[in-house]
Amino acid sequence: MYLLEPDGLETLLAILREKGYRITGPKLRDGSVVLGTIDSTASMPRGIRDHQGPGRYRLEETGDDSWFSYTLGSDSWKKLFFHPNKPLFNARRDGGLLQIEPEPVRESLQALIGVRPCELQALAVQDRVLAKGEFVDRHYAASRKGTFIVAVNCTVPGGTCFCASMGTGPKASGGYDIALTELAADGGGRFVARAGTGLGERLLAATACGKADKGEIELERKLLEAAAGKMGRTIVADGLAAALAGSHDHPRWEELEDRCLACANCTMVCPTCYCYTVEDSTDLSGATAARTRVWDSCFTADHSYLHGGSVRETRGARYRQWLTHKLSTWHEQFGSSGCTGCGRCITWCPVGIDITEEAQAVCGTAGGS
Amino acid sequence: MADTLENLKSDLLQAPFCEGLSKEHLEILLGCAHEERILKGRFLFHEGATADEFYIIVSGRVGLELDCPNRGGLGIQTCGAGDVVGTSWVIAPFLWRFDAKVLEDSRLLSMDAAILRERCRVDPVFGYAMLERIAQVKAERLDAARLQLLDLYGNPEEGKHVARTRIK
Amino acid sequence: MSPEPGSSSRTDRTRAALDPMVPRIYSVERIRRNNHDTFTLKLNPADGGKPDPFSAGQFNMLYIFGVGEIPVSISGDPAGDGALMHTIREVGTVTRAMARLKPGNSIGVRGPFGSHWPLETAVGSDVVIVAGGIGLAPLRPVIYQVTANRSRYGRMILLYGARAPKEILYRRQLKAWGGAFDMDVHVTVDRGERDWNGEIGVVTGLIRRAPLDRRGAIALICGPEIMMRFSAQELLRRGMDKDRIYVSMERNMKCGVGLCGHCQYGTRIICRDGPVYRYDDIEPLLGRREV
Numbered sequence: 001m002y003l004l005e006p007d008g009l010e011t012l013l014a015i016l017r018e019k020g021y022r023i024t025g026p027k028l029r030d031g032s033v034v035l036g037t038i039d040s041t042a043s044m045p046r047g048i049r050d051h052q053g054p055g056r057y058r059l060e061e062t063g064d065d066s067w068f069s070y071t072l073g074s075d076s077w078k079k080l081f082f083h084p085n086k087p088l089f090n091a092r093r094d095g096g097l098l099q100i101e102p103e104p105v106r107e108s109l110q111a112l113i114g115v116r117p118c119e120l121q122a123l124a125v126q127d128r129v130l131a132k133g134e135f136v137d138r139h140y141a142a143s144r145k146g147t148f149i150v151a152v153n154c155t156v157p158g159g160t161c162f163c164a165s166m167g168t169g170p171k172a173s174g175g176y177d178i179a180l181t182e183l184a185a186d187g188g189g190r191f192v193a194r195a196g197t198g199l200g201e202r203l204l205a206a207t208a209c210g211k212a213d214k215g216e217i218e219l220e221r222k223l224l225e226a227a228a229g230k231m232g233r234t235i236v237a238d239g240l241a242a243a244l245a246g247s248h249d250h251p252r253w254e255e256l257e258d259r260c261l262a263c264a265n266c267t268m269v270c271p272t273c274y275c276y277t278v279e280d281s282t283d284l285s286g287a288t289a290a291r292t293r294v295w296d297s298c299f300t301a302d303h304s305y306l307h308g309g310s311v312r313e314t315r316g317a318r319y320r321q322w323l324t325h326k327l328s329t330w331h332e333q334f335g336s337s338g339c340t341g342c343g344r345c346i347t348w349c350p351v352g353i354d355i356t357e358e359a360q361a362v363c364g365t366a367g368g369s
Numbered sequence: 370m371a372d373t374l375e376n377l378k379s380d381l382l383q384a385p386f387c388e389g390l391s392k393e394h395l396e397i398l399l400g401c402a403h404e405e406r407i408l409k410g411r412f413l414f415h416e417g418a419t420a421d422e423f424y425i426i427v428s429g430r431v432g433l434e435l436d437c438p439n440r441g442g443l444g445i446q447t448c449g450a451g452d453v454v455g456t457s458w459v460i461a462p463f464l465w466r467f468d469a470k471v472l473e474d475s476r477l478l479s480m481d482a483a484i485l486r487e488r489c490r491v492d493p494v495f496g497y498a499m500l501e502r503i504a505q506v507k508a509e510r511l512d513a514a515r516l517q518l519l520d521l522y523g524n525p526e527e528g529k530h531v532a533r534t535r536i537k
Numbered sequence: 538m539s540p541e542p543g544s545s546s547r548t549d550r551t552r553a554a555l556d557p558m559v560p561r562i563y564s565v566e567r568i569r570r571n572n573h574d575t576f577t578l579k580l581n582p583a584d585g586g587k588p589d590p591f592s593a594g595q596f597n598m599l600y601i602f603g604v605g606e607i608p609v610s611i612s613g614d615p616a617g618d619g620a621l622m623h624t625i626r627e628v629g630t631v632t633r634a635m636a637r638l639k640p641g642n643s644i645g646v647r648g649p650f651g652s653h654w655p656l657e658t659a660v661g662s663d664v665v666i667v668a669g670g671i672g673l674a675p676l677r678p679v680i681y682q683v684t685a686n687r688s689r690y691g692r693m694i695l696l697y698g699a700r701a702p703k704e705i706l707y708r709r710q711l712k713a714w715g716g717a718f719d720m721d722v723h724v725t726v727d728r729g730e731r732d733w734n735g736e737i738g739v740v741t742g743l744i745r746r747a748p749l750d751r752r753g754a755i756a757l758i759c760g761p762e763i764m765m766r767f768s769a770q771e772l773l774r775r776g777m778d779k780d781r782i783y784v785s786m787e788r789n790m791k792c793g794v795g796l797c798g799h800c801q802y803g804t805r806i807i808c809r810d811g812p813v814y815r816y817d818d819i820e821p822l823l824g825r826r827e828v
Binding site: 015088089093096097099102105129130131133134247248272273274276277278280281282286289291293298303305306307308311312313316317320321325333349 | 795803
């Protein structure tokens with residue numbers, strides 16, 4: 001276990017850049033934290049925290065220099081690997097004969113800075129869906145190869161967070177190269193750092209100011225324990241999948257018909273949602289055509305369209321499909337929950353529908369706040 | 370003669386309509402049954418006539434039809450071996466609702482419904498057993514009619530397609 | 538080849554090494570009308586090679602230049618090394634564009650994907666095929682296979698419901714199968730016509746009268762979902778076991794390989810573990826609204 005100073009983090013970024021990594025991390029834009037390319041730690045926001053609630057996201061200054069007092073913005077890391085728009089192939093008509101030119105698969109060495117524990121879980125969930133089944137999304141798999149991850153444990157959970165309930169946070173349990181815990185928000189700016197891989201270990205050895213001592217490790221433990229108790233939301237995950245499996249006819253779904261707008265925000269901000277559709281287009285002359293894979297949402301009418309009409313015509317049914325897929329059927333399909341407890345779907349729902357509240361209402365389980 | 374009666378009995382016993390009937394009730398039915406062989410193209414009954422018999426098909430095929438002046442006999446449903454033809458004999462005003470046309474040479478058990486109706490009236494247990502079976506036949510036909518009504522095999526886009534073609 | 542429904546074993550795929558999202562080019566050898574809105578494409582690989590082998594019940598994703606792509610069951614003979622056959626109904630933009638294809642035109646094909654009808658399990662048993670409308674197309678490969686290996690199967694019964702006499706698919710073949718292959722073929726229509734002397738009524742009526750007197754028969758059903766539900770219930774009433782009834786499900790599909798999320802069906806992903814399912818495997822989902 002190491003102790004890392006902000007200077008050490010800066011050196012770490014420099015080494016990664018030198019090794020050819022494209023570095024993505026948190027940035028401030030339009031009043032929210034977004035994920036974008038960063039050159040140095042100077043691009044990262046400091047001294048801010050977020051206020052999140054159903055349909056609500058605001059940033060405010062903390063009055064200190066803390067690095068990670070905010071939680072998640074609407075962006076998740078999936079956009080780097082599961083691209084919102086991905087060309088699949090170009091087609092050409094050559095004297096009547098169709099020619100297909102597949103989009104080349106590109107590997108890109110990416111380093112992610114500030115990945116929260118729930119987000120590590122989200123990456124693992126998407127890996128299982130897109131890269132570890134019988135068939136593989138080759139573009140996704142290639143872009144995920146060799147990703148270097150600097151995780152950040154959460155000492156300041158947000159108002160819509162429930163990772164503690166889902167067992168995915170606030171402390172990372174794996175899936176990172178380096179995991180940091182910011183020791184205090186008092187401007188100290190030091191991190192307890194642990195390595196999850198050999199490369200992480202080597203880089204930490206080169207950049208850390210030393211080993212973390214007992215006191216620092218104890219402080220980290222206390223901070224994370226306190227964070228687990230400060231989650232804005234809770235959900236009773238035990239037995240949830242089974243309870244939801246039998247919930248099809250629950251009247252709550254019908255009530256959702258009156259609230260859900262089917263705007264698809266929840267699926268766009270969800271870090272595990274992986275539905276895509278394909279779009280075909282031709283140039284004006286009609287000589288070449290392109291096929292693109294684009295993010296889709298189970299809240300659209302087209303998503304379940306079969307000749308004649310949609311299978312899921314009502315918004316209540318679409319919400320039921322989405323929620324039960326996340327929290328119930330995902331288990332049987334991919335061996336884990338599809339929900340990481342990140343809370344984005346609650347924050348970014350324009351009418352503030354809360355997945356923890358809906359699941360609780362349907363299952364009659366305790367939880368929520 | 371005994372041989373014919375035995376044949377009649379065995380045909381009756383094999384009919385799904387008689388499944389689960391008590392021995393006494395079977396005897397009542399047997400007393401009202403006789404065999405008929407009817408050639409293709411003939412009618413068992415016509416719409417509007419008094420329903421004083423009904424049929425159980427042993428072999429062959431019978432079609433229920435409604436006559437439409439400019440379109441001929443419109444087929445509604447075909448009945449085959451084991452099926453009951455005619456249920457109006459238990460339902461007032463005891464008049465046939467359809468024509469029953471023999472589509473293939475058929476061997477039928479013809480049941481004297483006028484007598485059966487009277488037996489049903491005086492013996493409610495027998496009456497219930499008959500109604501139970503007719504209700505079953507009616508339910509199957511209603512289910513079938515509903516499915517036909519849904520036009521399950523219809524092309525869901527057909528209407529739209531026609532509209533689009535016309536615009537051209 | 539592909540998973541047999543109800544089994545968890547999944548065999549290797551050499552194609553998995555290729556990008557499953559990139560089509561192989563086939564050219565149209567022939568296009569033939571089956572009825573007013575249905576046609577059959579006969580396709581051959583443009584590279585001169587053989588079509589990819591498939592099992593009865595599997596489907597391909599068919600791509601038409603610049604217009605789009607749709608899943609279509611394969612309706613040809615799995616044993617034949619001849620052309621790839623697809624019977625398609627005009628129900629949307631892509632299928633209408635396909636109906637306008639001419640011999641020599643090309644089309645993209647991805648697949649075959651999905652589970653198949655349990656023809657190994659059916660060896661030694663009576664086989665009851667229940668088809669409705671275009672649902673006969675995904676079952677035709679079964680008929681080819683069973684008739685080619687007639688002695689390996691017991692009694693063979695085909696019960697087929699169509700909308701109207703003029704919409705009956707594979708009319709000549711139906712006659713031939715009934716005549717030459719020791720198969721009971723019964724066809725019924727929802728609406729008769731003046732010169733129609735056959736059956737009028739729903740396919741469940743045919744099931745009620747079918748000779749299902751021997752134990753262990755296996756039933757394969759394909760057609761609109763309501764028709765499959767009612768047919769399965771009628772077969773159960775006739776004493777068939779739930780684990781001997783198979784149905785083929787349909788949902789929107791964009792990828793065909795379990796990645797795009799469109800064919801979610803409760804815990805099932807139809808392109809991945811279907812489209813052919815054992816009845817008891819999806820019974821709790823059948824008939825549920827908007828699943």
